[in-house]
Amino acid sequence: MSADLSPPVRPEDLIALQAANRRAADGRTEQQLVQLRAAVFAERDRTRSFGLPVTGRAELDVARLRGAISTHGALKVRGLLEGRQIEQLRTVIDSALEAQSAALAGAPAERTFPWFDLTNLVKGAEEARRLVYQTGSVLAVDSPRGMYQLLEILYERGIDQLITEYFGERPALSAEKTTLRRVDASPDPGGWHQDGSFLGSSIRSLNVWIALTDCGVDAPGLELLPTRLRHILPTGTEGAPMSFCVSPLIIEREFPGATIRPEFAAGDALLFDHYLLHRTWRAPAMTRSRYAIESWFFAPSAYPDSQTGLYI
């Protein structure tokens, strides 16, 4: 049997033939074009590209956002926030966490208000807050002043407009998932997860995760799989630290060597949705804690039942 030594068909040959037929239409050429389309498709590049798309704030637009999420599952934005905004949000996090600790220790509500004010809006409140307390966080919705200041800054930077364009409708912010966080440099990495494993997959979401500390080297960062997944991986199997987490064994088997640990400067952001596989990245050599904000937006027309929507 002889090997097929014919050169691969290139897309540009197909385009040239299409142009030639435009000048002088011919049935045989049109038949050949059908065959060529199938051949070019069969030879397409199947290698996955594992780099993370990065853009500056000035270049950030809905086309870049859509493109990055549809191919890599996420977009890193350099300098989404600037110095004063970063400082202000770090102060928000400190003030809200301090007020939350005081409230948990029994301080009267008038002493912790308006930095902390336990709201009745959170669905599954006990479970939602248990995880939040465990990770050195406070729900933005429990901090009226923190929520106000966060939204002022997101409006200033046009994030609400960008997400409106992305969804094609004005987004709502999740009360249960929008979190102000100061993560310690404890040695254990977090559990791998896709937020869709508990939010459901028939939703449209965008998380605007903003680093407020340089992180990924000596302060905890994020580890992620920079590829578009279109399904939710099995959770809670051998080695998974919690029921909604994906076992590291599955990740090593399905995506060997493909996860990355990007470095973020304070003010950089990662935009992603409920399919991104990610976790908090910590290493024993890390010495500093990290401030960050996780703000989950959903399209009201495909909103998860488990989340309370806040009109922005």
Ligand SMILES: O=C(O)CCC(=O)C(=O)O
């Ligand atoms: O900030 C972190 O370390 C975790 C963030 C996260 O899991 C998320 O934004 O979904």
